Amino acid sequence: MKKWLYRGFVGIGSSVLLTLLVPVTIVAGTQMPTDSCQHPEAPVITGSAKTVCRSETVVLTATGCTGTVVWSTGETGSQITVGPQQTTTYTAICRAHQGCISCFADGWKITVATPVAPILTVSTALVCAGDPVTLTADNCAGTVRWLDLADASGPTPGLSRTVRPRQTTAYRAICETKTCVSNPSTVQVVQVAAPDKPVISVDKNEICLGQAVHLTASNCLGVVRWSDGGTGLTRTVAPEQTTSYRASCQIGTCQSDSSVAVLVAVRSAAETEPLTKTITNGCPFQTADLSASIAGIPAFSAGLQVVFRTQPTPNSPAVQSPGAVTAGTYYVLGRTAEGCYTEPITVAVAITACQQAVAACLSNPATLVTRLDSLDWTKGVVRLQGELGGSARAAAWQSTGDGIFTDAGLNARYVLSEGDRRRGAATFTLTAPDPDGSGPCVGAVSHVVVTAPLAGGEMIGLSKRADEPIVVTEAGKQLVELTYQMTISNMGKNGLTQVQISDNLAAAFPSTGVQLRSVAVRADSGLVINASYTGRGRDTTLIVGGRLPVGGSKNIWLTVRLDVSQSLTSLNRATAEAIDSNGLRVRDVSTAGTSADPDKNGNPGDNSEPTAVTLNAIPQVPGPGPGPGTTDTVFIPEGFSPNGDGINDRFVIQRLPVGVTVQLEILNRWGHIVYRNDDYKNDWDGTANQGTTVGGNGAILPEGTYYYQVRLSDGSTFSRFLTLVR
Numbered sequence: 001m002k003k004w005l006y007r008g009f010v011g012i013g014s015s016v017l018l019t020l021l022v023p024v025t026i027v028a029g030t031q032m033p034t035d036s037c038q039h040p041e042a043p044v045i046t047g048s049a050k051t052v053c054r055s056e057t058v059v060l061t062a063t064g065c066t067g068t069v070v071w072s073t074g075e076t077g078s079q080i081t082v083g084p085q086q087t088t089t090y091t092a093i094c095r096a097h098q099g100c101i102s103c104f105a106d107g108w109k110i111t112v113a114t115p116v117a118p119i120l121t122v123s124t125a126l127v128c129a130g131d132p133v134t135l136t137a138d139n140c141a142g143t144v145r146w147l148d149l150a151d152a153s154g155p156t157p158g159l160s161r162t163v164r165p166r167q168t169t170a171y172r173a174i175c176e177t178k179t180c181v182s183n184p185s186t187v188q189v190v191q192v193a194a195p196d197k198p199v200i201s202v203d204k205n206e207i208c209l210g211q212a213v214h215l216t217a218s219n220c221l222g223v224v225r226w227s228d229g230g231t232g233l234t235r236t237v238a239p240e241q242t243t244s245y246r247a248s249c250q251i252g253t254c255q256s257d258s259s260v261a262v263l264v265a266v267r268s269a270a271e272t273e274p275l276t277k278t279i280t281n282g283c284p285f286q287t288a289d290l291s292a293s294i295a296g297i298p299a300f301s302a303g304l305q306v307v308f309r310t311q312p313t314p315n316s317p318a319v320q321s322p323g324a325v326t327a328g329t330y331y332v333l334g335r336t337a338e339g340c341y342t343e344p345i346t347v348a349v350a351i352t353a354c355q356q357a358v359a360a361c362l363s364n365p366a367t368l369v370t371r372l373d374s375l376d377w378t379k380g381v382v383r384l385q386g387e388l389g390g391s392a393r394a395a396a397w398q399s400t401g402d403g404i405f406t407d408a409g410l411n412a413r414y415v416l417s418e419g420d421r422r423r424g425a426a427t428f429t430l431t432a433p434d435p436d437g438s439g440p441c442v443g444a445v446s447h448v449v450v451t452a453p454l455a456g457g458e459m460i461g462l463s464k465r466a467d468e469p470i471v472v473t474e475a476g477k478q479l480v481e482l483t484y485q486m487t488i489s490n491m492g493k494n495g496l497t498q499v500q501i502s503d504n505l506a507a508a509f510p511s512t513g514v515q516l517r518s519v520a521v522r523a524d525s526g527l528v529i530n531a532s533y534t535g536r537g538r539d540t541t542l543i544v545g546g547r548l549p550v551g552g553s554k555n556i557w558l559t560v561r562l563d564v565s566q567s568l569t570s571l572n573r574a575t576a577e578a579i580d581s582n583g584l585r586v587r588d589v590s591t592a593g594t595s596a597d598p599d600k601n602g603n604p605g606d607n608s609e610p611t612a613v614t615l616n617a618i619p620q621v622p623g624p625g626p627g628p629g630t631t632d633t634v635f636i637p638e639g640f641s642p643n644g645d646g647i648n649d650r651f652v653i654q655r656l657p658v659g660v661t662v663q664l665e666i667l668n669r670w671g672h673i674v675y676r677n678d679d680y681k682n683d684w685d686g687t688a689n690q691g692t693t694v695g696g697n698g699a700i701l702p703e704g705t706y707y708y709q710v711r712l713s714d715g716s717t718f719s720r721f722l723t724l725v726r
Contacts, residue, residue, distance in 0.1 A: 037100035043069055043092050045108045053180035054114035057083045062105065065094035070101075087111045115175040118144055120185040126221060127165065128252035129192050135161045135171055137185065142177030147184060168192045193221050195249040195256035202245070203570075204510055206265045208340035210314040211510065212238040213264055214571065215245055222251035227258070242266050267340055276346040283354035287324040287364050293332055293347040305335040312344040321390050324364030327351040361441035366392035366432045368446040372585060373411070377452050380416035384428055384448065392432035392444055401426035424452040451582045459491040460548070460586045461596025461604030462501070462576035466613040467719045470636050472561065479517055479561045480615055483720050486556040488576050489596050490548040491604055496578035496586065499527060501543035501556060505535030508572035514615060515563040524554040535560070548578060559720060564615045571610040636710060639723030642686035651684040651722070653710065663711040674701060686724055 043062035052058055061079045062069040069078050071092045082090065089107040096102075116139065123134040136159065137144040143157050163171075168191045175182040198217040207213055215235045217224040225231055227246040237245075242265045246258040281288045290308050308319040309331045319330055327349050334342035351360075367389035374383045380403075386395055387410070397405060397412045401420040407413040412428075420426050432444040467483045484503075490496050509516050521529050521542050528545035535542075543556060574590040591598060591607035598607055635654040642649045653662060664684065666675035674688040688699050703726050710718040 037096065039100060040065065040067055040094045040096045040102045042102040042105045043094045045090065045092060045105050047090075047108045047110065050109065051111045051113050052084070054085055054112055055083055057081050058110050060090055060108060062092050062094075065102070067094050067096040067100075069093075070095055082110070084110050084112055113177065114180045115140060115142055115177045115182045117182045117185045118173050118175045120171065120173050120188045122171070122188045122190055124252075125189065126191050126193055126251065128254035129166050129194055130164050131252040131254075132162050132164055133190050135163060135173070135188070137173045137175075140173075140175035140182075142175055142180075145174050145176055145181075147172040147174065163190075165190050165192050193251055195220065195222060195251045195254060197256050198224055198247045198249050198259045200245065200247050200259050200262055202262045202264055204513060205263060206267055207239075207510070208267050208336075209240060210238065210341065212236050215247075215262075217247050217249075217259070220247075220249035220256075222249050224248075225250055225255070237264075239264055239266055276348065278348045278350060280350045280352055281354070283352070284356055284358045285324075286351055286354065286357050286360040287326060288349045288351065290319065290322040290325055290330055290332065290347060290349075293345065307333050307335055307341075309333060309344070312346070314341045320388055320392070321364050324360070324390070325349055326360050359436055359440055361391040361435040361439070364391045365441065366390045366435055366444040368392060368395060368430050368432055368444040370428070370430045370446040370448045372448055372450055374587070375450060375584070377416070377421075380421070382414040382416065382426070382428075382450055384412045384414065384430075386410040386412070386430045386446070388432065390444070391435045391441070393435070395430050395432040395444075398429045398431065399426055400428075421452070426450050449583075451584055459604060460496060460576050460578050460588045461489040461491050462574060462588045462590040463487045463489075463594055463596040464572070464574055464590040464592060464611045465594055466572075466611050468634070468716045469613065469615060470634060470718055470720065472638060474517070474561065477563070480564045481559060481561050481720060482613060482615070484558045484560075484572070484574075484611065485594075485719065486558065486574055486590065487553055487594060487596065488548065488556070489553040489604070490550055490578075491597065491602075492580065492586070493550060494581040495550055496548040496580055498577075498579040499543060499546040499548055500541055500577045501574055502541045502577075503535060503558060503572070503574040504540045505560060505572075506537070506540075508570050509560075509562060513565055514570075515565075517561040517563055519561075520559045522557040522559075524556070527554055527556065557719075562615065570613050570615060572613075573608065573610050634712075634716070634718065636708075636718055636720070637722065639725060640686070641725045643726045649685060650682055651686075652682045653680070656712070657714060661713040663713075665709040667707045667709070668701075668704075674706075686726070 041064055043065040046061050046063070048059040049056075059079060059081050060071070062071075063078070065078070068076055069092050070076050071080055072090055073080065073082065082088075087110065089109045091107045092105045094102040118137040118140040121136050121138070123136075127133055135146065137146075138159075140159075144159050145157055146161050163169075168189065170187045170189045172184040172187055174184055196219055198220045200215060200217045202216075203214045204211075213236070215226070215237060217233050220233070223231055224233055224247050226235065227244075228237070230237070242263070244261040244263050246261045248258050249256040277293045279288050279290070279292050291306070294306060307314075308322040309316045310319060311317070312331045314333060316331075319325060330347045330349060331344040332347055333344050369387040369389065371385045372382070373385045375381075384397065386397070388395060395410065397408055397414075399405070399414060401417060401423070403415050403417040403420050403426070405412055405414050414426075414428070416426070427447055427449050430446045434443040435441050464484055464486045467485070469480045469482045471478055472481045473479070486501065488499065488501060505516055505519065516535065519533060519535050521533055523529050523543060526546050526548075527543050530539070530542050530544045533539050533542040542558060546554070548554065575587065576590070577585055577587045580586055588596065588604050589608040590596075590611065591604070592609040592611040596604040596607065634656060637652065640648045640651050656662065662680040663678050664676070664680040665673055666684070668674050673690045675684060676690050677684070686701050688701055701724060703724055706722055706724055708719065708722055
């Protein structure tokens with residue numbers, strides 16, 4: 001019987017594991033014989049070098065072995081040549097015959113002294129052709145040599161180097177110590193971008209005086225400079241006359257040519273005959289009513305909104321109390337539904353003396369309105385708003401605290417003191433002086449109390465996302481239907497009451513190019529919907545009440561139908577308010593998306609990105625309604641009737657892009673999913689396949705209103721309501 005006697009060693013460092021299998025024959029019934037080997041002496045190793053650069057070779061020699069030298073590399077012989085890539089210790093044994101070996105020789109350590117690659121940085125990664133760029137190399141204890149320099153031939157020493165590339169160039173460097181050279185550094189690319197002319201657009205090409213437009217520039221990697229002196233990729237401007245806008249792109253020291261101009265036409269004011277009227281008071285009153293000035297003017301009887309100004313421009317200050325003005329000159333303007341103003345009518349008010357006259361300030365008493373605009377207790381800043389009314393002409397703020405007013409105008413800014421912080425509250429008073437001194441009138445006073453938020457603060461957050469617009473037909477006309485989903489969240493420590501959400505649709509959808517046809521609001525339970533909400537004028541509050549528990553969130557869906565005749569991008573923000581447990585009003589402006597705090601810093605108040613949606617003009621086509629080929633927009637029906645009559649028995653989505661798949665979810669009025677299909681084939685027949693329903697999956701769903709969510713594989717999302725009729 002033959003067994004194997006294992007003799008072996010493991011090399012030092014990165015040397016090779018060497019194992020000798022020595023066969024030993026054992027006769028059955030006998031003991032294994034003892035090892036009678038005369039073990040030789042270990043060899044002595046010397047080498048041609050102990051320090052080398054990477055890829056250099058060293059000759060190792062073993063002496064003193066009368067047998068065979070076996071190296072830790074696995075090689076045999078008294079001399080070998082090695083080329084280590086890292087510091088390595090080599091050893092060897094002497095083998096007299098099979099199974100008879102020496103101890104390990106003392107190792108020969110070879111140090112690889114090649115330096116590591118330097119770390120390369122550039123002063124700027126984007127320049128104009130010929131602009132200077134500083135290259136810097138760190139982490140090199142020897143000499144830095146630069147490779148691939150466009151303005152030099154061969155390696156160039158130096159820790160830093162200034163170059164002026166004429167084209168996009170990749171730079172590398174190496175580190176050299178004595179005769180050893182590192183691998184090249186990581187490549188750093190300096191992009192030379194000769195600025196292209198920007199491409200600019202405007203959301204409205206025609207506006208009324210006083211309206212604003214949004215300018216947008218693209219195709220610029222540097223700074224966009226506009227012909228009117230402004231800068232930035234996007235801007236909001238309100239030109240007072242027809243204006244052409246151009247832009248150029250600046251990178252470094254060079255600037256592109258001007259872009260193609262876009263024209264913003266400021267529409268002429270609505271036609272009215274400019275005139276001057278004089279009105280006077282009626283005794284015993286010492287004030288006059290400006291509304292008397294528009295009597296008999298046809299333009300104002302045709303539905304124009306009347307505004308009274310102290311100057312002949314639309315943006316001048318409004319008259320505080322048009323029904324009771326004193327002597328002076330005023331201006332009356334009409335505003336059309338499209339937002340255009342008429343030419344101003346100059347109204348001269350003459351006041352005649354009356355016996356037993358009623359003082360002007362009695363018929364028009366001074367009034368004040370005060371409100372808290374914002375509170376940042378952490379930074380100690382309070383912002384207040386005041387509004388004058390009646391005969392009040394000026395007012396001043398005071399505080400029960402000992403902080404300071406850094407802006408004491410009607411819209412004031414107050415910095416809390418340490419005493420204010422300790423007390424945790426301050427009362428602010430706005431006072432208008434007595435308008436007639438010792439006469440019968442009195443001034444006005446209004447107060448607002450500001451208290452410290454509870455530990456952790458009271459915060460409300462509002463997010464707003466827009467689904468993809470869809471095309472619907474209403475009274476034979478194709479309209480764009482757009483649904484916003486807003487989520488209001490209580491991110492503070494205590495419950496919130498008197499929840500309100502406002503959305504001014506007139507600001508989001510200007511009259512030029514788009515007409516707002518209708519609005520519909522749906523909200524989670526617990527929120528009170530304003531039934532008269534129109535999104536315009538005074539009716540801009542869609543949620544007028546409700547509660548929000550700590551950590552709670554509720555959803556609101558606002559669906560608008562629009563007649564779009566001009567493609568444009570709409571920007572929309574909503575505002576949420578509520579009352580916290582201290583009686584303090586908390587407020588937030590919506591931010592785009594589904595999270596009120598997308599930067600996750602715990603403060604929703606510093607996120608207010610507008611919700612943008614692009615509306616494309618709909619080409620109107622003759623016929624009873626939309627059909628395949630009438631528009632490129634996906635068509636989703638408002639309802640269907642799965643009653644088995646062969647007409648409209650399936651929920652069919654039309655005009656899908658080629659190759660796009662559909663995921664469909666149907667939710668009932670309680671928000672429960674009753675049908676879901678991740679690869680929908682236009683085959684839903686009004687039966688359930690999800691949730692607990694009468695009869696289980698496959699049960700016939702009752703008639704009513706359902707909410708659908710359509711998600712396309714190209715990333716588009718559509719959400720709105722449908723009607724199921726049997």
